[in-house]
Amino acid sequence: MRIDDQFLLGLANLWRMKLRMILTTLGVAIGIGALVSMVSFGIGMQKNVTDAIRENDLFTSLTVTGQEIDIQSAMQGNIEGVIESFQAEAPLLNRDALEKIQSLDGVEIAFPEIVFPVKVRMGNEETQTTLRALPASMGQFKPFNEIPYGHFFASDSASLVLLNPSVLKELKRVVKDPENPVALSWEDSARGVRSVSADSILGKEIEIITSVIDVSKIMQNPLNYLNTTTGRPFREAVTPFRIGGLLKEPSEFSDSRFISGVIAPIGRAEEIPQLGFTSVRDLFDPSGDTEGYGAFYVRVRRTQDLDRIQEKIEEMGYNTFSIMEQLDEIKKGFIILDTALGTIGIIALFVAALGIINTMVMSILERTREIGIMKAIGGSENEIKGIFFFEAGAIGLIGGIFGLILGWIVTRIANVVANYIVTQQGGPVVDYFYMPIWLLLGAIGFSIFVSLLAGLYPAMRAARVDPVEALRHD
């Protein structure tokens, strides 16, 4: 008897006990449905995160920093180690270093991280925020190549700034979006926030106010600065700018190195007077070398160059950080999530497998005589095993297919419900579930595998039926 005969016989036997077969198959379908929807949720989460990271172009950049505190020594209470790490002569993050990094093969842009607290004044309104300096060349990359209103600055010395919508709101303006009108909340209206057109904002004058040490005040009365109300040795420096554009509201996946209330061209920003330190080192460095920066942002041309360039910069004695390194950690996290979700589905499937064993043992008891007949007319143990094995496999296949359909329906409904709740709270519409083809095929394969495993014992039992016993006429 050939394999296909065994398969057809198995199917015919299933067809004979339809109701029982349907119930058993339904059990498998529920197991597979649970497994697929659980795992597709985990995969969907992972896909959303990695897509967002890719979307925000985080795979092509790294951050270079100077010497770090030896955290491991600090954790272990090794004070000497900490001091040693401070004292170690690390190369400074200065202009020379920047030029060296810029000249590395494959580096697209490198610039120092300059960010400092500022006060912003527009008309009569003012608010506290941070200013970040970026080169004009960043305008060709995400997220600055697609800013919703206005343009990224074309030159490093332009007197233009880009504003974050949250800062604009603090300045009591909200841009009206005709395509996506959002009503102002009651609190915002009460505060006097007004909805205005983008055109009325763009080109508007805005003042960037920074604190600087007023040496003359200290000289006038060296002891007066102890009086905290009148004697603080600071004064405000005002630098005029115009609003060149409005940024998108940053999402949780936005590159944190670009999130800032105000973004200004790097050349112009460096001219803004400010308390002249960007790193702790500057405070303690007796040489007073203020050429050093806290960090560099380095963007590479191609993702695959990242490792190589990272290594080269580390050879120079600097520390580097890239999201790529983090991605491995993120992936590990998702493997744990997927495993946890998958386990729930697998438990459901194993319950279904017990159902298969039960159904098949029952049907073997009912069909003992028939098995005896098949043996008497020449059926070998392997052939009879095969027939029952195929019965189990067919339950797995059919259950798997229906399980996928079930899982698909469940995830679609869950997606609609989840999106309804999330969008109610102002969240974006996201597909929370993702079923890649390998998951679909894998689930069916797994279903068949588990079913065959469940069929192993019944099939063996069928093969061992004693024909003399089975055919004894009662």
Next chain:
Amino acid sequence: MNTEDSLNPILRIQKIVKNYHKGSIQVQAVQSISFDVSKSEFITIVGRSGSGKSTLLNLVGGLDRATSGHLFVNNADLTKMKRSELALHRRQTVGMIFQSFNLIPSRTALENITLALAFGGMKRRDRKQKASEILSRVGLEHRLDHKPGELSGGEAQRVAIARALANEPDILLADEPTGNLDSKTSIEIIQLLEKLNQKQHVTILMVTHDEELAKTVSHRILHLFDGKIVHQQILRRIS
């Protein structure tokens, strides 16, 4: 013994013993039986129920294993065969019919035959043709698509005979083939077996307790009593 038959035995049984346990009691079902069966012979074993005749037939059919002794079919010793070889023996060398027919109730007459052909390894497209041929040989060409429940006892036994012959075995083993049939139908079935023996030279080993009916067709009758052959009757020569 018939020397002529012994020259050409298709089945040679030597000192075969079968003991089994019924609870804690050991039953000696077959006690050192020896005899040969020639090609084209119609041999009948008669005896009361419990005389061990069905057990003997199961041993020859390869459904059961002997406790000791030898059992040669075409010079191959059944007592030395592996389970898979015994399955092959049941498929190719012997065909069995039973008192209770033992057809698969969910399958039609034709399907019962094609199942046997499938076990015999015939290609699927040839099976139907062959199965209907065999069924018409036993006079059932009009009953192909009937299930066993829709057939009379005589018809069901004919289907069983057809199934037993499907893979063209060397020996047909018949275990009380008329036990469930009325006397008229019994005669018809016995005549069918006689016809198969006479016309197609099928070797038949039959077990029955109906000695009178057996006498009309058998070449030889062996009388079994408490697991031993107590008497042999030679009735006619093999033609």
